[in-house]
Amino acid sequence: MDSPLSNPRSHTSPSTCTGPGETALRTALGNDGYATLRRHCRLTDTALGPLAELLWTTAQEADRLHAELRYYARNTCDHLRHVPAHANQTEAVPLGFLQHTSRAIDVNATRYVQQMNQLNLAIEAYKLALLAA
Amino acid sequence: MTSIAEQAHAASTFIQQTAAASEYGPHRGLDHARTAVRLASTLGLSLQHITITPDSKRRTTPGEPLLAIATCSTTRTQYTFLARYPLYEDEPFELLGPCPVCAAPVPLAAVRHLADLGTHLATGPAPLSNGPTPATYPDTFDTDEGHAPTCRYGAA
Numbered sequence: 543m544d545s546p547l548s549n550p551r552s553h554t555s556p557s558t559c560t561g562p563g564e565t566a567l568r569t570a571l572g573n574d575g576y577a578t579l580r581r582h583c584r585l586t587d588t589a590l591g592p593l594a595e596l597l598w599t600t601a602q603e604a605d606r607l608h609a610e611l612r613y614y615a616r617n618t619c620d621h622l623r624h625v626p627a628h629a630n631q632t633e634a635v636p637l638g639f640l641q642h643t644s645r646a647i648d649v650n651a652t653r654y655v656q657q658m659n660q661l662n663l664a665i666e667a668y669k670l671a672l673l674a675a
Numbered sequence: 676m677t678s679i680a681e682q683a684h685a686a687s688t689f690i691q692q693t694a695a696a697s698e699y700g701p702h703r704g705l706d707h708a709r710t711a712v713r714l715a716s717t718l719g720l721s722l723q724h725i726t727i728t729p730d731s732k733r734r735t736t737p738g739e740p741l742l743a744i745a746t747c748s749t750t751r752t753q754y755t756f757l758a759r760y761p762l763y764e765d766e767p768f769e770l771l772g773p774c775p776v777c778a779a780p781v782p783l784a785a786v787r788h789l790a791d792l793g794t795h796l797a798t799g800p801a802p803l804s805n806g807p808t809p810a811t812y813p814d815t816f817d818t819d820e821g822h823a824p825t826c827r828y829g830a831a
């Protein structure tokens with residue numbers, strides 16, 4: 543019943559390391575271009591503004607999905623490797639949790655791949671707009 | 676009185692040590708420790724009054740919900756808070772208490788700071804009618820997995 547994945551949450555990414563979305567932006571635009579993108583996000587009087595904003599949020603969403611995948615990976619490792627001494631039999635093999643998690647990882651991984659494709663399209667559109675500006 | 680810097684250092688050390696020593700593993704342990712620090716900060720409590728356990732009843736995406744139990748050092752009253760998405764630290768805690776309909780522990784108030792708890796304790800849960808759920812209840816009340824199977828609220 544719960545499917546926040548289809549209803550993106552507007553959270554700040556909890557991860558402090560650079561995600562693949564931001565890395566893709568820096569690789570495609572260079573560090574100067576990346577700084578310019580941040581500036582363009584604040585433009586409201588040209589078409590470049592909304593496009594830059596779209597590119598930025600697309601990259602952020604990719605990083606958020608990536609952070610969630612990392613979270614699932616770590617959490618699942620702990621579930622499989624560490625069983626608390628006082629755990630009873632049902633807790634020792636948390637099948638329900640692992641089934642829920644594996645479904646969530648499937649959805650999340652699919653969304654992540656889509657998001658990275660979308661990000662590449664948004665980067666191309668932004669680059670074209672830069673040439674035309 | 677301990678300085679702010681000393682308290683901050685103690686919180687940071689607590690997180691590292693708790694995560695490393697957790698019987699649930701280092702990553703889940705890290706979530707537990709961060710959640711304890713967040714609740715302690717939210718309520719202005721000492722970390723020794725807070726215990727964290729995984730919530731085996733609720734399933735969330737993303738994550739593994741946690742129950743944080745705060746024990747009052749004066750009255751020994753226990754307050755149970757649900758951290759539904761430990762990965763996202765900007766989410767409020769949900770105070771659990773007996774459902775007015777089925778009496779099972781369910782979210783009765785969203786708590787972002789001490790005053791939210793104060794407001795709830797002063798007013799208690801609003802009476803429920805057959806109409807829409809009163810706005811003082813958190814959005815999660817209606818569909819929470821904690822409701823008894825016979826309750827008219829709970830997961831569909």
Ligand SMILES: [Zn+2]
Pocket residue numbers: 774775776777778779781822823826827828
């Ligand atoms: Zn109920």
